[in-house]
Amino acid sequence: MVQKNLILAEGQYTGAIEKSVNIDGGIISKTCYSQESNPEWHCHDNMHIVFVLQGTKSETRQQERIAEKQGSVLFYHAGEMHRCTTYEPVSKSINIELSAAFLSRYGFSESAIKHALATRIDSKSLMLSMQTELFSDAICKKDAILSSLFALISEAPPQEITVPRWALQLKELLHDSWNEPLDLQEMSGLIGVHPVTISKNFKRFFSCSLGTYKRKIRIEKSIFLIKESEMTLSEIAHFCHFADQSHFIRNFKKNTGFLPSDFRKF
Numbered sequence: 001m002v003q004k005n006l007i008l009a010e011g012q013y014t015g016a017i018e019k020s021v022n023i024d025g026g027i028i029s030k031t032c033y034s035q036e037s038n039p040e041w042h043c044h045d046n047m048h049i050v051f052v053l054q055g056t057k058s059e060t061r062q063q064e065r066i067a068e069k070q071g072s073v074l075f076y077h078a079g080e081m082h083r084c085t086t087y088e089p090v091s092k093s094i095n096i097e098l099s100a101a102f103l104s105r106y107g108f109s110e111s112a113i114k115h116a117l118a119t120r121i122d123s124k125s126l127m128l129s130m131q132t133e134l135f136s137d138a139i140c141k142k143d144a145i146l147s148s149l150f151a152l153i154s155e156a157p158p159q160e161i162t163v164p165r166w167a168l169q170l171k172e173l174l175h176d177s178w179n180e181p182l183d184l185q186e187m188s189g190l191i192g193v194h195p196v197t198i199s200k201n202f203k204r205f206f207s208c209s210l211g212t213y214k215r216k217i218r219i220e221k222s223i224f225l226i227k228e229s230e231m232t233l234s235e236i237a238h239f240c241h242f243a244d245q246s247h248f249i250r251n252f253k254k255n256t257g258f259l260p261s262d263f264r265k266f
Contacts, residue, residue, distance in 0.1 A: 006040070006041075006042040006043075007042070007043055007044070007045060007079075008042055008043070008044045008045065009045055010025075010027065010045055010046055010097065010099060011027050011029070011097065012044075013029075013031050013095060014033065014042065014084065015031040015032050015033035015034070015091075015093070016031065016032050016033075016034075017029050017030070017031050018030045018031065018032055019134055019135060020134075021134055021141075021142065021145065023142050023145060023146050023149075024101075024102055024105060024106075024146075025098070025099035025100075025101045025102035025105070026096070026097070026098050026099070026102045026146070026149055027046075027095075027096070027097040027098075027099075028094070028095070028096050028097075028130050028131075028134055028145055028149070029094075029095045029097075029134075030053075030092065030093070030094055030095075030131060030134065030135075031092070031093050031094075031095050032090065032091070032092050033055075033084070033090070033091040033092070033093070034089065034090060034091075040083060041081050041082070041083045042081070042082070042083070043076075043078075043079050043080055043081045043082065044076065044078065044079075044080075044097065045078060045079075045099075046078050046097045046098055046099045046100070047075075047076060047077055047078045047097070047098055047103075047110045047113070048076050048095055048096060048097040048098070049073065049074070049075055049076075049095070049096040049113075049117065049127075049152075050073070050074040050075075050076070050093050050094070050095055050096075051072075051073050051074075051093060051094040051123075051124060051127045051128075052071065052072045052073075052074070052091065052092075052093050053092040053093055053094060053227070053266065054090065054091060054092040054227065054266075055089075055090055055091030055092065071124070071223060071224035071227055071228060073117060073123050073124060073127070075113070075114045075117055077110055077114075078100070078110065092266075094127050094128075094130070094131055096127070096130070096149065096152075098113070098153075106150075108153060108154075112153075112155055113153040115155060116152070116153050116154055116155040117152070117153070119155070120152065121175075121213065121216045121217055121220060122216045122219070122220060122255070123152060123220075124220050124223045124256075125216070125219055125220060125223070125255040125256050126148045126149075126151055126152040127148075127152065128223070128256035128257060128258055128263070129144075129148045129255070129256055129257045130145045130148045130149060130152075131257075131266075132256065132257025132258060133145045133148070133257070163205055164205075166191050166192070166193040166197070166198075167201070167205040167206075169191040170187065170191055170193075170198065171206070173187060173190060173191060174187075174213065174214060174217060175217065178214075178217045178218060178221060179218070179221070179239060179240060179241060181241055184198060184199065184210070198210070215251060215255075216255070218240040218241060218242070219240075219251060219252060219255045219256070221240055222236050222240050222248070222252065222260070223256070223263075225239070225240070226260055226263055226264050227263075227264065233245055233248065233249070233260050233261065236248065236260070237249075248260070
């Protein structure tokens with residue numbers, strides 16, 4: 001029985017752990033919660049990240065009640081008190097727990113990881129790829145999980161020069177209009193900069209090509225739609241501006257390791 005104000009030790013959660021792997025003090029697990037899961041105040045010895053896979057997770061942190069639907073990514077500092085007050089009949093999450101030894105060994109800090117999560121456009125895809133490896137029988141799965149984990153929690157390298165205003169405007173435009181088929185010419189007109197300027201400098205400020213960046217956004221949005229909506233895969237593919245359902249399935253599998261149909265049941 002979980003007690004009030006409990007400090008959960010490494011690898012412990014108030015739900016039932018379906019599968020878990022420990023890599024150098026980085027613990028990746030899939031956890032299932034129910035309405036019987038203990039709702040009392042608790043914290044964890046280590047910082048951890050939660051990706052809500054299924055159900056709505058309602059919780060209280062610092063007197064604020066938050067309803068986190070499936071698709072949400074949450075961050076908790078080590079020792080941060082919280083209480084999960086209600087669950088749907090079943091709620092499932094991916095949990096990533098990082099010990100102080102792991103952070104020290106690889107040169108990470110909690111604040112830097114929290115910032116990296118807030119700025120990554122593909123955090124959900126990376127966490128799903130870790131789950132794919134977690135449930136696989138591959139001999140080298142720990143290396144694959146660690147590689148995705150480093151990508152998830154690493155901040156983009158600092159730019160030697162200030163990011164220009166047009167790049168900030170372009171980022172906002174890409175996220176606000178993610179499901180609109182804007183081409184390079186239209187984007188350049190909306191932000192008032194020559195299309196050649198965008199093409200030549202995009203990778204410098206976004207760490208990937210324009211096409212890859214737009215595709216990552218669409219995949220992240222589709223993760224939510226697969227779980228939260230009743231749209232068919234064909235409808236999601238069309239809504240997210242993939243060429244067709246096959247194109248969507250190939251890209252989703254490439255980025256997450258899951259077939260969309262399997263992820264919907266996961």
